[in-house]
Amino acid sequence: MAPSFVINGGDFAAAIGKTSSGGRASSVYSEVQTSRIDYALPLPSVLTGPFKIVDGPASSAAGNPDGIASLFPNLFGQPSTMLVPTDGEHALDSGRKLKIGVVLSGGQAPGGHNVISGIFDYLQAHAKGSTVYGFRGGPAGIMKCKYVELTPDYIRPYRNQGGFDMICSGRDKIETPEQFKQAEETAVKLDLDGLVVIGGDDSNTNACLLAENFRSKNLKARVIGCPKTIDGDLKCKEVPTSFGFDTACKIYAEMIGNVMIDARSTGKYYHFVRLMGRAASHITLECALQTHPNITIIGEEVAAKKLTLKNVTDYMVDVISKRSELGYNYGVILIPEGLIDFIPEVQQLIAELNEILAHDVVDEAGLWKKKLAEQSLQLFEFLPQAIQEQLMLERDPHGNVQVAKIETEKMLIQMVETELEKRKLEGSYKGQFKGQSHFFGYEGRCGLPTNFDSMYCYALGYAAAVLLHSGKTGLISSVGNLGAPVSEWTVGGTALTSLMDVERRHGKNKPVIKKAMVELEGAPFQKFASMREEWALKNRYISPGPIQFMGPGSDDVNHTLLLELGLVAA
Ligand code: FBP
Secondary structure (H helix, E strand, O other): OOOEEEOOOHHHHHHHHHOOOOOOOOOEEEHHHHHHHOOOOOOOHHHOOOEEEEEOOOOOOOOOHHHHHHHOOOOOOOOOEEEEEOOOOOOOOOOOOOEEEEEEEOOOOOOHHHHHHHHHHHHHHHOOOOEEEEEOOOHHHHHOOOEEEEOHHHHHHHOOOOOOOOOOEEOOOOOOHHHHHHHHHHHHHOOOOEEEEEEOHHHHHHHHHHHHHHHHOOOOOEEEEEEEOOOOOOOOOOOOOOEOHHHHHHHHHHHHHHHHHHHHHHOOOEEEEEEOOOOOOHHHHHHHHHHOOOEEOOHHHHHHOOOOHHHHHHHHHHHHHHHHHOOOOOEEEEEEOOHHHHOHHHHHHHHHHHHHHHHOOOOOOOHHHHHOOHHHHHHHHHOOHHHHHHHOOOOOOOOOOOHHHOOHHHHHHHHHHHHHHHHHHHOOOOOOOOEEEEEEOHHHOOOOOOHHHHHHHHHHHHHHHHHHHOOOOOEEEEEEOOOOOHHHOEEEEEEHHHHEEEEEEOOEEEEEEOOOOOOOOOHHHHHHHHHHHHHHHOOOOOOOOOOOOOOOOOOOOOHHHHHHOOOOOO
């Protein structure tokens, strides 16, 4: 086993010892963790010299602009902004001290600590004497005014480390008038100039609502969002990727590569791997591009082709049968976490269940089922009991089905088994099938961030602080040109309202940031589609191995981002 050592000497130990946050003070750090603390983070060159802030044209919305305009009367239409190098003095260095709050919201994503370090370091460099408050436990920390004042010593052990444990996260939502009032009280009590919300699509929607609310009440606190989610579904032209996606995919790809070699070594298992990603299949697609599995299901394709559960099962069974004829009774199958939600018949069932759960009592006798349409009732009764129960679980605070808890991989193993037995009886399948189920999800959310995520997050944090320092609100920190060396990355802020649409949640119409789903015409999917037949029947497995922090591959960026930026051939 690789030796670990307790940090018990030198300046670093003194720093951690003094600045305990409860979590890491008495921690044992591995050599790799320790070495990452001092990993030097380059900044985009625009952030290292004097710059000016240039506003773009008026913005609109991703959908339903009239609805968004009426929900955000103070923010709708505001321009996005870019930092442009200039001569002379740093435009914002006025000696003004700021009081900034920061909150981590939603699921963990590698790199979150570096966003906070970036905010902190910018203020140290350009608004010396500023204060940074870390709200504890997510948005609830804002509402309850639970915070910790961040200092250099406090932050140091978390630099370039995974997890959100510096201040922890939570999924609470600030939505009722009382909750907005509590947030206002906190902003006034701490005399906040600004708040940075580090979160996914729902949390950034919440950030925009807060920005609107603060402005409507004439509070001085501004609100800036940061794009976080391993799911990769918070992106647009100005925000090419969300942080955490790169690291999480590389961790899962390593595990998939290992399972592939296991499959080839024993020759007797089909590994069904469900991958996190909630609604979108970006993680599954990226992992497929990194590892070349035999079968990969992409939820967005299933929805576009209106496939049923039976169609998906038949596709798997066809490949398994053909592979068996070639002498391969093993393989690896990737399934996106949100698959079940993409199958139109299941989508309909979930929509009906959402309405029932939001408005009715779910009685044990099952009388509530009478509210289901005939087709949905038939499907519900057809599903294994475990899946029925998982579909009925409480929704998350944003009204989403908790897909992480639905064991689709187990359901598919059962369905494939049944179909193969049928084909065996008919004589069209002569192989052996044994399914092994895996869910790779939480394992990828708190790993040590890749070099890319470390640097990207630091730049996002720096940018968020610049935007607040310049008095901006309702923007999401935006760092672009990510295929180029860091020095050439662009920095700015994108109007959050420009990313919004109106969706039905908890039985009501709500503003939401439109999720970026896998585009079937996009380069990543096209690349996969051009290779999948070969991967199905010939074993082209790739085992990427663990994330590297130096040497070969350490600065590689994920395939999805490179393909989307047009930097590798589709
Ligand atoms: P965010 O959208 O908040 O980044 O969370 C992503 C995610 O990891 C999903 O992939 C997954 O479905 C969900 O969180 C799991 O939620 P929880 O942490 O509440 O179990």
